[in-house]
Amino acid sequence: MIRPCFAVDIDNVLGRAEPEVQRLFQELTGRLWPVGLYGSAGGLDASQLAPELLEEIFCRFHQESIPRLPLFPGAKQALTLIHRRYRVIIVTARRPYSRPQTLCWLERHGLPFDALYHTEEKTDIPEMITAAIDDHPHHIQAYRALDRQVFVMDQPWNRAIPHADVVRVSGWDALVQWLHVRHLSSWPKHIPESPTCRQLFSVHLKLPSLTPTGVSTEFTQP
Structure with missing residues (x-):
C-alpha cells in the first residue's frame, strides 16, 4: 500500500529551539534578549542584528545546542x-x-x-x-x-x-x-x-481532503 x-x-x-537561541544571544553579547525579537530562524532572518552576531548564533546552535533541545x-x-x-x-x-x-x-x-x-x-x-x-x-x-x-x-x-x-x-x-x-x-x-x-486546535471549514495521489514510495536513507 x-x-x-x-x-x-x-x-x-x-523541538523547542527559541529559548536556546535566546541563551546564546545573552552569552555572546552579555545583554538581555531584545523585546519584540523572536528567537526563530524567521525572526533572526528579519532582525536588525549584526550579520557577524547572527552567524555566531547559528554556528553555536548547530554545533552545541541541538542535543539539549527539549x-x-x-x-x-x-x-x-x-x-x-x-x-x-x-x-x-x-x-x-x-x-x-x-x-x-x-x-x-x-x-x-x-x-x-x-x-x-x-x-x-x-x-x-x-x-x-x-x-x-x-x-x-x-x-x-x-x-x-x-x-x-x-x-x-x-x-x-x-x-x-x-x-x-x-x-x-x-x-x-x-x-x-x-x-x-x-x-x-x-x-x-x-x-x-x-x-x-482551531478548526477551519472547507479544507481540501488529505487523500493523496501519486506519492513516491522510494525510500531515502537518513
Missing part, C-alpha cells in the same frame, strides 16, 4: 500515530554539518521517520509531499504555493499568515485531534486526548 507523505519541521515544531509535549505520540498512515519525512533548514547531531536527537527521542532532508528550500526535495507542518512563514508559503495541506504550528512570528487555506494548531495534540476528527476514516481510533486538547 502506498502511503501519503507528511513533511515535518524540527526547530520550534518538534521535545514539544505530545510530539512523539503524534508522530507515532501519524506514521501508521503516513510516510514521515523530516525536513529541516539546519545546516548539513549538523546531520549527525540531528539524527542522534531524533533517535534519542524515539521519533519515527522515513527520511531526513537538510535544505533551504523544502519544496525542492525529491518527495511527493501531501501534507506538511512548519512554523517558518517562508516554508509555509512555499507549501501553500504547491497546494499542499499545510499545518501551521502556532508561533508569534507566523500569526500574520492568513487562515483561509491552512490549519493553525497550537500543539501536537491539536494536530492529531484534527486529523482524527476531520478527514481520516482509517485513522487509529484509540487516541488518548489531553484534557485541554479541544482548546488547543
Whole structure:
C-alpha cells in the first residue's frame, strides 16, 4: 500500500529551539534578549542584528545546542500515530554539518521517520509531499504555493499568515485531534486526548481532503 507523505519541521515544531537561541544571544553579547525579537530562524532572518552576531548564533546552535533541545509535549505520540498512515519525512533548514547531531536527537527521542532532508528550500526535495507542518512563514508559503495541506504550528512570528487555506494548531495534540476528527476514516481510533486538547486546535471549514495521489514510495536513507 502506498502511503501519503507528511513533511515535518524540527526547530520550534518538534523541538523547542527559541529559548536556546535566546541563551546564546545573552552569552555572546552579555545583554538581555531584545523585546519584540523572536528567537526563530524567521525572526533572526528579519532582525536588525549584526550579520557577524547572527552567524555566531547559528554556528553555536548547530554545533552545541541541538542535543539539549527539549521535545514539544505530545510530539512523539503524534508522530507515532501519524506514521501508521503516513510516510514521515523530516525536513529541516539546519545546516548539513549538523546531520549527525540531528539524527542522534531524533533517535534519542524515539521519533519515527522515513527520511531526513537538510535544505533551504523544502519544496525542492525529491518527495511527493501531501501534507506538511512548519512554523517558518517562508516554508509555509512555499507549501501553500504547491497546494499542499499545510499545518501551521502556532508561533508569534507566523500569526500574520492568513487562515483561509491552512490549519493553525497550537500543539501536537491539536494536530492529531484534527486529523482524527476531520478527514481520516482509517485513522487509529484509540487516541488518548489531553484534557485541554479541544482548546488547543482551531478548526477551519472547507479544507481540501488529505487523500493523496501519486506519492513516491522510494525510500531515502537518513
